Amino acid sequence: xxxxxxxxxxxxxxxxxxxxxxxxxxxxxxxxxxxxxxxxxxxxxxxxxxxxxxxxxxxxxxxxxxxxxxxxxxxxxxxxxxxxxxxxxxxxxxxxxxxxxxxxxxxxxxxxxxxxxxxxxxxxxxxxxxxxxxxxxxxxxxxxxxxxxxxxxxxxxxxxxxxxxxxxxxxxxxxxxxxxxxxxxxxxxxxxxxxxxxxxxxxxxxxxxxxxxxxxx
Numbered sequence: 001x002x003x004x005x006x007x008x009x010x011x012x013x014x015x016x017x018x019x020x021x022x023x024x025x026x027x028x029x030x031x032x033x034x035x036x037x038x039x040x041x042x043x044x045x046x047x048x049x050x051x052x053x054x055x056x057x058x059x060x061x062x063x064x065x066x067x068x069x070x071x072x073x074x075x076x077x078x079x080x081x082x083x084x085x086x087x088x089x090x091x092x093x094x095x096x097x098x099x100x101x102x103x104x105x106x107x108x109x110x111x112x113x114x115x116x117x118x119x120x121x122x123x124x125x126x127x128x129x130x131x132x133x134x135x136x137x138x139x140x141x142x143x144x145x146x147x148x149x150x151x152x153x154x155x156x157x158x159x160x161x162x163x164x165x166x167x168x169x170x171x172x173x174x175x176x177x178x179x180x181x182x183x184x185x186x187x188x189x190x191x192x193x194x195x196x197x198x199x200x201x202x203x204x205x206x207x208x209x210x211x212x213x214x215x216x217x
Contacts, residue, residue: 079140083145087119100116102114114158127147177196
């Protein structure tokens with residue numbers, strides 16, 4: 001997650017060796033270091049990065065975050081595709097390829113949950129979901145199952161990172177990236193901004209990628 005992300009996070013990491021996409025460098029996906037069995041959301045009041053100009057930080061939850069079972073949440077959700085559910089299995093032991101973030105992104109008084117489902121083979125984002133608390137239950141209010149995709153909370157906004165691959169691209173070096181910002185409008189997420197970056201392979205004779213100029217659409 002980016003340094004500016006102001007959320008309470010219980011991140012579930014499973015595949016080490018990949019670094020976060022973006023920041024001007026080509027990459028295959030976010031880094032992962034823990035598994036779902038060990039994920040533990042921190043208590044509110046932990047230190048967080050300062051908000052950037054023009055952005056308000058996410059509100060404090062004011063207490064211990066209620067932990068959920070993301071695997072059970074996904075399997076019970078009719079909005080999650082049969083393909084994702086079918087492949088939702090531990091990669092090794094009890095380690096599921098799932099990342100979970102807890103934070104405020106829908107303006108609700110309760111903490112929202114962002115779930116990213118990855119592939120075991122290459123940690124590629126297969127689906128991203130946002131769950132909003134409705135009483136004792138959670139409602140799926142956002143889903144993107146067009147891989148590769150990875151969602152995170154940034155200063156109360158939902159940010160989708162989508163690497164773009166050409167026919168000859170390797171997993172570690174996509175041709176570009178789309179970064180899409182969504183904001184809750186009271187009923188649903190509406191797209192606020194979209195930035196596309198095309199990457200160039202001119203550094204070190206093409207052996208290393210070089211950042212290209214980002215363009216807003």
